[in-house]
Every structure is written in C-alpha cells, then in structure tokens.
Amino acid sequence: MTSDQVKMTSPSRTLSPTLLGATLLACACGAAGTVLALPRAVAPRELPGLVLAPAQIDAVIAADARLARSASSDEAARALEELVEAQALAEVGSGETPDEARMRLTRLANGAAAVERAHGVDALLALRARAVLDFERVLRTRVRGVERDRVLGSFPRAVERYDVTKRGRLRAPRFVLRTLFKARWNSVCQLAATWRLAPVELRAFHGWLALGADSAALTDRSAALDAYAAAGGVRVDEARAALAWRGGDGERAEELYGEVLTQTGSLRFRNHLRAARLAAGRPLE
Secondary structure, eight states, rough: OOOTOOOOOOOOOOHHHHHHHHHHHHHHHHHHHHHHOOOOOOOOOOOOOOOOOHHHHHHHHHHHHHHHHTTSSSSHHHHHHHHHHHHHHTTOOOOOOHHHHHHHHHHHHHHHHHHHHHHHHHHHHHHHHHHHHHHHHHHHHTTTTTTHHHTTTTTTHHHTTTTOOOTTTESSSHHHHHHHHHHHHHTTTTSSSTTTOOOOHHHHHHHHHHHHHTSSOOOHHHHHHHHHTTTTSSHHHHHHHHHHHHHHHHHHHHHHHHHHHHOOOOOHHHHHHHHHHHHTTTOOO
C-alpha cells in the first residue's frame, strides 16, 4: 500500500451514550435483582394497607342520601335527635354528675326504641343517615362553636386517639372517618357500634383498628383483625404475622410468615421469615 492509498480502518467499537446508558441500566437491574434474591433477615416494618372497594363505598353513600331524605320529623324523631345533640354537648361541656349521665343514656335508649316502635328499623337508619350528612356538612363548612359541638361532641378526640387523625389532619381514608361517626351514633343511641353497618363499613371499622391504629393495644388490634377477616378483609394472614412480630412473639411470627410464604412464594416474606426465626432464637437453615 502506498502512501497515496487510503488506509482502511476497522469500525469504531466506542459505545454511543444511548447504548452505554442502556447497558449500565441493564447491569444495575441485574445486580439489584441478584441482591433482592439473596436470602436475608429483614424485619417487617409495615402492615398491609386497608382495602375498601370504591363501588361499595359509593353504594353506601348513595343509600344514606336516599335514607336521609325519608327521615321522619315527628315528635319521636325530634326527641331522639335532641337527645343525641345533648349527649354531644355534654361530652365537651364543663361536666355533669354520674346520675345525670345515666339518666340521659337511659332516655337515649328509650328514644331509639320509641322511634323503632313507631316507624320500624328503617326510621332509625334514616335518622342515622341524616346525622351522617350533618356530620359531613360540618366538616365541609368547618363551622365552629356550639354548631360544631352539637354534632361532633368528643368525636375529634376519639379519632385522634386511634390515629385516624394526627393533630387534626386526616390519616385514614375519609370513608373510615364517616363510618366511625356512624358507629358513634349507634353507640350514643345505646345500640351496638356496628349495628346495621354494610360489609364495606365493617371492613372500614375493624380494618382501621387492626391495620392503621398504631397506638391501639395489640390485643385489640388482633381482635379487630379477626373481625376484619370475617367481614371479607384481605391480606389478613400477612397482617397477623406482622402483629405477632410487633408483639415480640418471634415463634408465632415465624409460623405465620411460613404460611404466607407457602401461599405466595414472595421473597419478601421469605426474608421476614428469616428475621422471625432469628428473633425466636432458632438457627437459619
């Protein structure tokens, strides 16, 4: 080859920026996958979230709106609503004697029974629905003073205690707050807290205590989890394992995470199982 001839060079082997980025990303993903696949003891930090079906929530809200429109305003209904308001005001008042409190609770029970005798169970449900709509109006308009107190009473303190709110800011799904107010109305009228709640409301009521109320006693949360499961709640076995871990019961957590691992094959539960096994004082295999 003479100097006048053009020298042939081999094609460039330099990676373009785009190809280089893709290659590095692939390597990083592969490395991450390898790390995640390695057996490790990882302490569970969170419980599964509360799952509520939006369509079922919408159906409850629509049903309450229909019921509220049918609520009676006769003497028995007005008397019960006035007693419910009196109870709320007493909760935030300056105090009363135990006898006064007992007398009002007796009148509340009698008032609810009177409405049911006069018009049936649906009349009570209608008054409850009207109270829930009033509750939502108070939240929406942010009224203060007596108008707020006659509806809410000590309810804000109660939901703060169970981590539904934190310094007044809502942490739970709004439907949970709504359901708890409905349960409060039941209790004020001397009915069971879960009286005539729809299945999705039962899941909201029990599920929040089990899964979201970190300040509640573990025994209460475990009992609520059983009720959540009975109401159709999901990921219950995982939640039971996490509660056992939080309660310091490594052996029970190991057993439960073993069951969840068998059901799902999840590497996350394998790692939680290893942490529970170590906590129970058992050697890793």
